[in-house]
Amino acid sequence: MDYQKIACWGDSQTFGARTVGCYPLYLVRTLEAKTRYAWHALNFSTNGHTARDLWFRIGPELMELRDVYQCCVLIGANDVANSTSLDLFAEYYRQVLSALRIAGMRVTYCGEIPPFWSDGHAFFSNETQARRAAYNEVIERVVEASPIATLVRFPGLDASHYTDPVHFNESGNQYVADAFASAIIRR
Secondary structure (H helix, E strand, O other): OOEEEEEEEEOHHHHOOOOOOOHHHHHHHHHHHHOOOEEEEEEEEOOOOOHHHHHHHHHHHHHHOOOOOEEEEEOOHHHHHOOOOHHHHHHHHHHHHHHHHHOOOOEEEEEOOOOOOOOOOOOOOHHHHHHHHHHHHHHHHHHHHOOOEEEEOOOOOOHHHEOOOOOEOHHHHHHHHHHHHHHHHHO
16 A cells, blocks of 8 residues: 655644644545545644644654654744744744654645634734734744745635634635645645
């Protein structure tokens, strides 16, 4: 059997909080429909995590992986909400990509931090949405400097793809999965 495995790291957006599905689930379905491989997604996501949290946990999680050479990373929403220092965010993100490369990842698909849809939420206000651009600029710079990273953008993601200001509904999960799948297939 020809197969591919893909690891997915992130926070509640990767976990699929507030929905039954998650983008890694739909990513496999999309890739199996568009490629000749059977796919297996390994979802290493934790609600509420930041790039710092990912940095702490990725080492042990990488040690568990076998026969996995590509992955997706979608992290940063909680960094924006918590106003993490941009310099620290950049360094944690850079070191996560470095750890993935050292562990043998051939390619890492890094999602931009998706838009927030402010509606009175305490953590995801209009101010939070305004700060998001600076964090996405950091991700873009770190990805450009990494020999294994590819940036994935979500230009058509709108409020209809969300259950609340930050979490995707099923159509949002599918949209994100399709964006990652397009990047994977283009490579």
